Amino acid sequence: MLTLKNKKIDLELVGFALIGLLIIVVLPLTVDIFRLNLIGKYLTYAFVAVGLVLCWGYTGILSLGQGVFFGLGGYCMAMFLKLEASSVANTKIQSTPGIPDFMDWNQLTELPFFWVPFKSLPFALLAVVAVPAIAAFILSYAMFKRRVGGVYFAIITQAVAAVLTILIIGRQGYTGGINGITDLRTMLGWDIRTDGAKYILYFVCCVLLLSTMFLARFVLGSKLGRLLVAIRDKEDRVRFSGYSVGDFKIFIFCLASAIAALGGAMFTLQVGFMSPSFVGIVPSIEMVIFCAVGGRHSLVGAVIGTLVVNWAKTSFSESFPELWLFAMGGLFIAVVLAFPRGLAGLFTDQILPWIGRFDRSRGGVLPKPAPAE
Amino acid sequence: MSNSTDFLLALENVTVSFDGFKAVNSLNLYIDKGELRVIIGPNGAGKTTVLDLICGRTRVSEGSIKFKDQEITGLKEHEIVRRGIGRKFQNPSIYEDLTVFENLELSIPRGRNVAGALFWQRSEEVTARVHEIAKMIFLSDLLARRAETLSHGQKQWLEIGMLLIQDPELLMLDEPVAGMSVSERVKTAELLNEIIKHRSVIVIEHDMKFVESIAHRVTVLHQGKILAEGNMDTIQHDPKVKEVYLGH
Numbered sequence: 001m002l003t004l005k006n007k008k009i010d011l012e013l014v015g016f017a018l019i020g021l022l023i024i025v026v027l028p029l030t031v032d033i034f035r036l037n038l039i040g041k042y043l044t045y046a047f048v049a050v051g052l053v054l055c056w057g058y059t060g061i062l063s064l065g066q067g068v069f070f071g072l073g074g075y076c077m078a079m080f081l082k083l084e085a086s087s088v089a090n091t092k093i094q095s096t097p098g099i100p101d102f103m104d105w106n107q108l109t110e111l112p113f114f115w116v117p118f119k120s121l122p123f124a125l126l127a128v129v130a131v132p133a134i135a136a137f138i139l140s141y142a143m144f145k146r147r148v149g150g151v152y153f154a155i156i157t158q159a160v161a162a163v164l165t166i167l168i169i170g171r172q173g174y175t176g177g178i179n180g181i182t183d184l185r186t187m188l189g190w191d192i193r194t195d196g197a198k199y200i201l202y203f204v205c206c207v208l209l210l211s212t213m214f215l216a217r218f219v220l221g222s223k224l225g226r227l228l229v230a231i232r233d234k235e236d237r238v239r240f241s242g243y244s245v246g247d248f249k250i251f252i253f254c255l256a257s258a259i260a261a262l263g264g265a266m267f268t269l270q271v272g273f274m275s276p277s278f279v280g281i282v283p284s285i286e287m288v289i290f291c292a293v294g295g296r297h298s299l300v301g302a303v304i305g306t307l308v309v310n311w312a313k314t315s316f317s318e319s320f321p322e323l324w325l326f327a328m329g330g331l332f333i334a335v336v337l338a339f340p341r342g343l344a345g346l347f348t349d350q351i352l353p354w355i356g357r358f359d360r361s362r363g364g365v366l367p368k369p370a371p372a373e
Numbered sequence: 374m375s376n377s378t379d380f381l382l383a384l385e386n387v388t389v390s391f392d393g394f395k396a397v398n399s400l401n402l403y404i405d406k407g408e409l410r411v412i413i414g415p416n417g418a419g420k421t422t423v424l425d426l427i428c429g430r431t432r433v434s435e436g437s438i439k440f441k442d443q444e445i446t447g448l449k450e451h452e453i454v455r456r457g458i459g460r461k462f463q464n465p466s467i468y469e470d471l472t473v474f475e476n477l478e479l480s481i482p483r484g485r486n487v488a489g490a491l492f493w494q495r496s497e498e499v500t501a502r503v504h505e506i507a508k509m510i511f512l513s514d515l516l517a518r519r520a521e522t523l524s525h526g527q528k529q530w531l532e533i534g535m536l537l538i539q540d541p542e543l544l545m546l547d548e549p550v551a552g553m554s555v556s557e558r559v560k561t562a563e564l565l566n567e568i569i570k571h572r573s574v575i576v577i578e579h580d581m582k583f584v585e586s587i588a589h590r591v592t593v594l595h596q597g598k599i600l601a602e603g604n605m606d607t608i609q610h611d612p613k614v615k616e617v618y619l620g621h
Contacts, residue, residue: 223484223493226475230468237466240428241480241535242454251487 015300016213023206033195040202040270042310043209044070047263049291049302050209050216051256056288057296058220059252060232061149065157066260066287068164069132071279073261075168075175076131078274079115080124081184081192082176101183106173115174121188128265129258136257137250144246144253149235158281165280180275184268192269205266212259213299219255220299228252260287289328292335294342301344308343380439381406381573382427382543387436389426396422398597399436404543409569411576411584413608414594415617420577421463423594424545427575428460429453440543455482459541463548465528469521473512473531476520477503480535502538509567510534511560526557530564537568544568545575550583562586593617 027039048066055061086100094104099111117123139160143153168175176182184192191197219225230238231245239245268274277283294305309331316324339346382404389397397419404410412420425431427438429450438446445453454460468476481502484493507513510530515523520531529549536544549565550558558580565587568574578584584591584605591608593600601611608614 219491222491223479223495224487224490226468226471226479227490229470230479233468233470234466236430236462237468237532237535238479239450240454240460240462241539242451242482243485244449244451247487248490 012217012298012300015298016210016217019213019300019303020206020210023209024203028199028202033198036202037198037270038314039307040198040205041267042307043205043303044263044267044270045287045290045310046209046303046306047212047266048260048287049294049306050212050299051259052288052291053296053299053302054216054219054228054259055252055256056291057298057302058225058232059228059249061249061253062151062154062288063157063253063256063284064154064281064288065159065161065284066257067279067281067284068157068161069136069257069260070264070267070283070287071164071168071274071276072132072135073128073264074268074274074278075181075264076118076124076127076261077265077268078181078184079118080121081187081268082181083111083115083119084187085183085185100176100181102176102179102181103173108173112174125265129261132261132264133254133258136254140250140253141246144249147246149249158284161279161281161284165276168276168279176275178276180273180277182273182275184272187269193272198270201266201270205270208262208266209303212262213303216259216299219252224248224251286328289332289335292342293331295344295346297341298344301342301347305343379406380404381408381441383437383439384423384427385437385439387426387433387438389422389431389434395597397426400597400599402592402599404573404575406542407569407571407573409565409574409576409587409589411578411587411589411591412594413578413581413584413591414600417596418594419597420594421547422597424460424547424575424577427453427545428458451485454539454541455485457542458545459536459539459543460545461532461536461547461549463551465525465532467520467523467528467531467535469519471520472516473507473518473520473523474503474516476531477506477534477538480538482539506534506538509537510564526553526561529553529557530561533561533564533568541572543573543575547577548579549576550578550580558583 023039023043028036031039048070052063052066055063082100086098088098091097091099091101091104094101096104096109099108103111118127139157143149143156148156169178171177186192192201220228227238227243227248231248235245264274264278267278290306290309291302292305293309294303295301313324313328316327335342341349380403382402384400384402387397387400388395400423402423412423414420422431426433429445429448429452433446437444440453440456440458443456445456448456468479471479478495478499481499484490503516504513507516510533512527512531512534515527520528523531529552533546533549546565550561553561562583565574565576576587590603591605592602593608593611593614595617600617601608601614603611
């Protein structure tokens with residue numbers, strides 16, 4: 001098994017390399033900037049899927065509210081960009097020049113205190129990770145120290161997603177409301193709307209994604225990674241081996257959320273806005289589906305799954321917009337019934353033995369699925 | 374009521390009630406250093422509840438539990454484990470998706486916080502310790518196997534091994550031979566006789582033959598109270614015990 005495990009690590013590295021090749025070399029050479037920008041957007045969801053592999057696939061913590069952290073990261077980035085776009089010169093027709101347009105429309109005459117620090121890029125970049133991580137810490141500390149888990153945790157994360165959406169929409173003057181924060185232009189004077197900027201942002205996104213994949217791989221390959229599997233299998237046994245289980249769950253949930261937030265920030269930069277439609281229940285569940293389709297036990301699978309589902313969504317929506325939701329539902333049912341370990345599971349179970357290069361009698365290459373949640 | 378004792382573990386006046394039902398009722402139980410104590414009793418006598426109380430899974434309603442003269446009621450489960458109490462569950466409780474080696478490695482009592490686990494190194498010392506324990510529990514040849522594929526008896530041994538590697542001063546085993554074949558039972562009895570040389574052990578067991586093969590002192594629980602206590606011979610001839618438990 002140890003030798004097999006070495007092979008598994010190799011296999012994962014091969015997967016990383018193929019993804020890197022695909023997104024950094026093949027796609028930029030073959031598709032136009034409009035499509036590439038679209039793929040860049042999909043890749044930002046892949047961050048969330050990587051986080052879900054950590055907390056759902058390995059630890060068994062199903063979060064149906066990852067959109068919250070994706071959104072918080074995205075909003076932190078958008079707040080900085082919006083303030084830069086709302087210079088006095090740009091907004092002199094407003095009754096209060098120098099504040100974002102939606103604040104002016106909502107009769108605000110002064111920048112709210114929590115917006116002020118976002119004038120600084122270093123602060124905003126720090127906040128992109130710190131704000132969602134702190135939110136995740138508060139939520140998970142409250143839940144896991146009280147031993148709330150499983151379905152109850154999933155429901156609460158979903159409620160948080162609903163609450164945050166309602167809050168953003170309801171406090172229009174502070175958040176931009178249902179429209180979100182739009183009309184983002186420059187970052188420190190660098191116009192992010194040009195094709196050149198889109199290329200650069202795309203590559204930054206690719207590099208960040210691959211870095212987080214390596215980070216996740218390091219975590220999962222450590223003893224902590226094996227503990228996460230142990231917690232998924234037999235939480236009580238871990239507790240009675242002298243570990244404070246809650247600490248580990250809190251750590252991995254915060255890490256998954258911080259990774260999702262990075263995706264959110266890259267989304268804002270590449271797509272040029274952030275709105276509550278990426279925060280709520282529906283996008284959060286979609287992100288879980290991306291991860292499930294790809295395979296929640298596999299970092300490579302989760303990224304591929306995200307790309308495949310989003311590509312299908314775009315092609316489908318272009319031709320049959322009204323059918324997409326049915327297709328998505330059907331896909332999810334198919335995953336649960338036919339290939340619960342996703343595309344990655346299909347690969348290791350069906351294709352690998354067929355190639356005949358791996359001796360399956362020595363055990364599966366990937367961890368077996370957790371009991372149905 | 375003793376305040377300072379030589380006992381490793383002392384339960385005094387321990388009561389626990391679930392919605393008014395007293396699962397354990399004013400129980401006094403003292404375990405010496407190096408003692409092997411077997412707790413028997415009919416179903417619902419409160420045997421497993423007693424272990425749950427000691428290891429912090431269930432909170433006592435009244436009374437005190439002292440380990441090495443220190444109060445442990447109110448501590449969290451993992452804190453009690455770190456004081457030196459290990460517990461085996463009734464059903465084999467192992468990590469099925471990990472290998473035997475990894476199961477044992479995770480049970481080594483070091484690197485138990487987040488940072489320690491993240492930067493854990495599988496040193497030679499760790500490997501040697503895992504091999505040492507694996508030999509004791511008859512699993513030396515199966516270290517690379519996924520725990521899921523072990524037989525029921527092997528899973529029970531593995532869990533005992535996961536406790537041994539923690540080197541607890543007090544080991545609590547809940548029905549360690551349940552579901553084992555005859556030959557596995559014999560081996561388990563050998564294993565327990567080996568383990569007890571270095572520590573105190575509390576065993577809950579139904580199988581009287583097995584109890585005879587290991588027991589030093591036996592406590593009979595009935596309806597949350599101690600019915601009788603003594604060596605196996607006395608217990609077997611106690612009329613009260615015969616009536617509630619052994620007499621059929």
